Amino acid sequence: MLRTTGGYWDPVLWIIGFIVIAIIAYIIRGFGRKDYKGGEQLKPYLSGVEEPSKEEVHIRAGNIYWGFMEALKGYYDAMMKIHTGIINDYIAWFVGISALLFIAVFLVEVI
Amino acid sequence: MNVDWLLEHSPALIIVLPLLAAFLTPIIDKFSKKARNAFVIAVLIIEEILVIFLAHDVFTNGIHIYTMGAANPTETVPAQAAVPIRIVLEVDGMSIFMALISATVSLAAAIYSLAYIEEEKGKGKFYTLLLLVLVGMLGMELTGDMFNMFVFLEVLSIACAALIAYRSHFGDSVEGAFKFLIISSIAALFVLFAIALLYAQYDLLNIAALASAINYTHLDKIALVLLIAAFAMKCGAVPMHFWTPDAYSVAPSSITAMLVAASQASLYALFRVCFTLYGVTLNLATIGAVIIIFGLLSMFVGVTMAIPQKDIKRLMAYHAISQTGYMLLGVGVGLYLLTKPEFSSYGIKAMEGGIFHIINHAMYKGLLFLTAGAIYYRLKTRNLNEMGGLGHSMKYTSIFFIIGALAIAGIPPFNGFASKLLIYEAAYKVSPILSIIAMLVSILTLASFVKVFHSAFMGPKIHDVEEVPKSMLAGMAVLTFVIILFGLFPGWVVSNIVHPAAQALADQAAYIQAVLGG
Secondary structure: OEEOOOOEEOHHHHHHHHHHHHHHHHHHHHOOOOOOOOOHHHOOOOOOOOOOOHHHHOOOHHHOOHHHHHHOHHHHHHHHHHOOOOHHHHHHHHHHHHHHHHHHHHHHHHO | OOHHHHHHHHHHHHHHHHHHHHHHHHHHHHHOHHHHHHHHHHHHHHHHHHHHHHHHHHHHHOOEEEEOOOOOOOOOOOOOOOOOOOOEEEEOHHHHHHHHHHHHHHHHHHHHHHHHOOOOOOHHHHHHHHHHHHHHHHHHHHEOEHHHHHHHHHHHHHHHHHHHOOOOOOHHHHHHHHHHHHHHHHHHHHHHHHHHHHHHHHOOOEHHHHHHHOOOOHHHHHHHHHHHHHHHHHOOOOOOOOHHHHHHHHOOHHHHHHHHHHHHHHHHHHHHHHHHHHHHHOOHHHHHHHHHHHHHHHHHHHHHHHOOOOEHHHHHHHHHHHHHHHHHHHHHHHHHOOOOHHHHOOHHHHHHHHHHHHHHHHHHHHHHHHHHHHHHHHHOOOEHHHOOOHHHOOHHHHHHHHHHHHHHOOOOOOHHHHHHHHHHHHHHHHOHHHHHHHHHHHHHHHHHHHHHHHHHOOOOOOOOOOOOOHHHHHHHHHHHHHHHHHHHOHHHHHHHHHHHHHHHHHOHHHHHHHHHOO
16 A cells, blocks of 8 residues: 555555446446347448448548647647757757756846 | 675676676677577676665665775775775665666566567677666666766766667668767766866765765856756756657667666766755755756656657657656655655655656656567557557557556556656645646546557558567566556555655765765
8 A cells, every 4th residue: 555645545455446346337238138239230320331441441640639739739830840850959958958047046046 | 705795795796797798798799699698688687686685785774885996895985085085886775776777677678689689780789788778877876976977977878879879770770879979978078067066176076075065156056057957958858858759769679668767867867966966055946946847848748749759669759758757746846845844744755756756667668668669570660650450469569568558647556657646646735736737748648658559559450460579578578567566566665665765865964974974
């Protein structure tokens, strides 16, 4: 058991709870209709259009979270702009941050 | 050779053993490839045992001192001198905690490499450099001397750069290594200049002696800024992280796992400088806030930059930056509260969370890079768009990936959850916004790894490939075992390993006293 600031965390207890809930879920599943297996009801309904093959519809990484990135387009444009891949820029950032640290450390004393 | 002798000399042996082995490896390589492999693995297993042996002693009996070249290794200050003049290895809870990480990741990486680099040329040099990376990490972690730390930082950086460029027939490997070398050289010069400033004022290089003498003068402040900037950059803190994805993505995957541990050695150096070298003389509110800001930026920018990546290793490299943010946040909160009454209640808990996260991250990020290497080994691509359906044929790799992904996302009952929980709760006490950002980053981490799992392992079978060789699975299994073990028994790990490390870092007086006495 791990004591935290606000309480405790016991993974063994969590696993026992998880197993109990999984068993309950399995029992509830057992109350379902036995005949609901296979057949037309499991196929996706595409308004009568034939279902394309799985290879065709597998979503590639480049398309995942497109909406998320579109919503944060301004942020990502700015981020991509600073990730230039040029070593001169990397060093400029390093030196710039060092300068900011100097200001932070010395300015605090003045204030 | 008896046990007491071995224990007494273990700090030196831990560094010397892989150093000697590194130079013996190319010689053995000339005679037999199998003997070379067996030799390297045997050395790393002995190394792991030695580190565990010393760790047991340090966690039981406290700081272990070793003076290089002295007739009596515990004699830190010679009779004819007023200050330590020899190189002193000072192994406290935090040092040995880091050494445990370095030794374990190196062992897993070497086992994994047996099959992973089978088709590459220059394997003798590869293992020599791998052992030198371990020497660099352990040297930085066990030394009690600033100049010695600089030397081992250089050993580490040069060996890492050579290994990043190991597959030199790929242009991007050479480019990544070049960037790493340039940025490391400048960081090393910053460190060297800072050490020169300290030496010029105090005539000292020993960390404990410097810590007792330091006055926080203007020159000390300049040295502090140089050290913080250099080590924060070397551990990949945003906005000085740009080299990380370039280097991590092109190195052989077993080496990328070691680069994670190498970055953590720099993180350790950063913490050692703040807590031990400067300690209570610091303006703790300012420097604590600086570390927390580095942490928040690293967490958020790292994870958001990971999401759009299509290169599996670049994506994971950005996550490595993000996870470093958690460590900076946890330990930064501890530094911020170091002299306040709240430190004993939640400041130390925040530090425990940050330090626990260091070992957790080394294990699950190491594992994730190894799974990425397994995919590359079979498909010869890092492009997620060209992957799919690997779960059909690479079942063990899929399971290892799921465990690593759930652990990094902080899903219970894996180890990442326990360390993040400690950080969330303690950081909340300082400011709820810190915890909210940390939790948001965890959600985005999960989302990002769902993308990787879907792209690489799910979907119809596209590639007709087999599972990777057994030695690669064994390398992954070592790290998975630790992840599950730490996930199931976080209380034991925190009480026996993490808490002593956090306590050692916070207790500057004990570190000084171990060398100077009194």
